[in-house]
Amino acid sequence: MKVISIGADMSPLLTGQVDVVTGWLTNTTAIKVLGPDIAELTQWDAGVRLYALPYYAAVKTLETQPKVIEAFLRATAKGWHDVRANRDQAVDLLVKEYPNLKREDERVAVDVMLEYAFGGAAQTQGWGAMDPAVWQEQISTYAELGQFTARTPKVEDVISLDALKATAAARAMKG
Secondary structure, three states: OOOOOOOOOOHHHHOOOOOOOOOOOOOHHHHHHHOOOOOOOOOOOOOOOOOOOOOOOOHHHHHHOHHHHHHHHHHHHHHHHHHHHOHHHHHHHHHHHOOOOOHHHHHHHHHHHHHHHHOOOHHHHOOOOOOHHHHHHHHHHHHHOOOOOOOOOOHHHHOOOHHHHHOHHHHOOOO
């Protein structure tokens, strides 16, 4: 296999310069040129189970400022729920802030993005829900690929569910 960097431009696939391209399903402006008959294979479907849209915090912040993290998660959950309930208005705000975006493409993209934000465990546990077993799969995959130079971390080394537990009511599915 020969890897060729093409960025977000899909024309090399259309012109036969490459056989396959990678991209983000949320980048609807780039992928719509491929037409309706594209075959999609997500990382998740291919066995690389990485969460979309994660937020990261320093261990020190988690330990010393848990209320700040919880407030952030409550506010962010409210924002995601508002987008879910008011997709057109959310896209209007996005395009107003970033006028280089195409509204019709972003309206399609918001539906894709919301599938990530509210799919999987979020359907029963609310926005932002994560399963430690999925994190363990990630760690095991990275270990199998030799990605850790010192030691393979344990799940508890890389994930804390404390803030998610503390904000469960604010993150719960609405409507």
